[in-house]
Amino acid sequence: MQVSVEATSSLERQMTVTVPAARIEEDVNARLQQTARSARIDGFRPGKVPLKVVKRRYGRGVRQEVLGELIQNTFYEAVTKENLKPAGGPSIEPKQDAEGEDFEYVATFEVYPEISLTDLAGVEVEKQTAEVTDADVDTMIETLRKQHTDWKVAERAAEQGDRVNINFEGFKDGEAFEGGKAEGHELVLGSNTMIPGFEDGLVGLKAGDEKDLEVTFPEKYHSEELAGQPVTFKIKVNEVSAPELPELNAEFFAKFGIEESDLEGFKAEIRKNMEREVKQALHSKLKSKVMDELVKVNNVDVPKALVDGEIDRLRQQAVQQFGGGAQIDPSNLPAELFEAQAKQRVAIGLLVGELIQSKELKADADRVRSTIEEMAETYQQPQEVIDYYYGNQEQLAQVEALVLEDQVVDLLVEGAKVTEVSISYEEAIKPAPQKEEAAEESEEKDAE
Structure with missing residues (x-):
């Protein structure tokens, strides 16, 4: 098998593969002999059909099957030989397909980019902090009363x-x-x-x-x-x-799964939930800022195949979020609506993956357990939830992946120039504006 590779762009490769005719004929003949054992053709007993008759009847179809399998097998042989890392499936174009001659095809595909990682040393990152005050708790309780x-x-x-x-x-x-x-x-x-x-x-x-x-x-x-x-x-x-408005009594408290019968106990449970919420919200915002800065200092070419795959996932999420279900075909949503976000996600994924590999990071077992225990606190039977995660490898792997991402964030923050800014609870839990909205707000301020 002969292989030649041409770089047609920073990420796209055109790989020409030539498979010797002898290899093809050997596989075709083996397949025809196998077919001959079970072929039923009028005038011949089963298993006694001459090979030339079988070839005349089934030769074209068998050859196409063999070529299909050869393309699949030789493609992966070739990329391994050339030390290439495809970032998506190839587009295959046969160039020479005459019986008795070498078979030649061209595979066009993208490869993963080579990444020379730059960390956040010296980069300014704002880390927001917030405390849940008594007034915040009182406001939350009034909100809950109004909801009922x-x-x-x-x-x-x-x-x-x-x-x-x-x-x-x-x-x-x-x-x-x-x-x-x-x-x-x-x-x-x-x-x-x-x-x-x-x-x-x-x-x-x-x-x-x-x-x-x-x-x-x-x-x-x-x-x-x-x-x-x-x-x-x-x-x-x-x-x-x-x-x-409902009275603040045990009946009202029970509506939220809280067994406390007095107001102070109810407030303590509400505060605990609010503190958990604000911790998650602030961590999510810090993580988003850190990842954005990581992309800024690392100019990464992103493979179109990966971006297209991420666009499809975002389309699915959009349909689920707005309750379209089976009534909306996600593929009908314009790709350009999701393209910028998809490119950002792919770039982050590539950079985080490179950082994990280069630093040989592993999910910290203690952090995995504490994360699961914290998640379990919101359920009536926490131990059952903990046992479920540790008894389900797929669910456990998802938590390990989240913890590993958090470890990446911690590592990046250690090298950055961090400034802590105290904000209110309401501001902390408010969703961060979309990048397009943030850009518009910045332009409006500049205009003022």
Whole structure:
């Protein structure tokens, strides 16, 4: 077998493989002899069909099967011989395929990039810290109470915070517009779920009242026909309900799986959950910053095959996130929506992999156990969860991979110039803005 390799770009390779005719004929004849033992052809007893008859009947198909297997086998023989690391499946193009002659094909594929890793020595990294205060705990408890609000019909005018049941229809220039009508719509005043001015205009109305409400749609409204346009909503109030918050008692505590019967015990459990949440959120943000900086200081060419694979995963995640299920074909989502994120993920994966390999890192067993124990704390039977992970190699491997990534982050942070910044609990748990949004905000600040 002869092999020649041409680099057509920094990552793409064209490999020409020539397989001797003798190897092909040997494999074809062996396959034909095997076929002859079971072939059933009129005029011949089973197993007694002459080889030339079998070849005439099955030769073309057998040769294609043999060539398919030879391509697969010789491709991996060739990349091993040439010390190449394919980053995806090859595109195969036969160049010479005449019976009795050497078989030649060209395999085009990408290889993994050669990485000369630069660490974060001297790179400035902001590490956020946050404490859960008593006020944060009180605010969380009030939020939980509001989430379990009971509504009681009120025989009075609506106030901010009340829930109103209304019928409404919107008109622009005297004509009803699409999507502007509803009946029995329930709306909490002050929730800001409607366009500006709509909810405020219902304050003071009581059941049975009707009103023509003049409002203007926002300039950036999703409907171009309505964006920035003045409209009139004809409103009828069917019912006004006042909120009634639940009492802080054992019955309320039990709704959250907390067995504490007194308020102080309940607060302690809520604080513990909040501290766990803020720890995870801050770690996630630090990890994201560190990985972004790692990509910045390491200019890595990313194989298209890996990016395409990551785009497909992001498409699947998007469909699952928005509940599309079987109703949405992920492949219909435009690739460009995910391309930048996919390239970033692939680059991070390559760099982290190189760092793990070069530093010979292994998942720390104690950190793996503590991670699993921390995850198990949120369940009623923690030991069962711990036993499950240690009894399931696949699940355990996933935790080990997370711990290994955390060890990489720790290693990178050790070499970076870290500045700690204290922030509030609310700011800590707030999701980091998407990179596109962050860029837009930066541009707006620069313009100011």
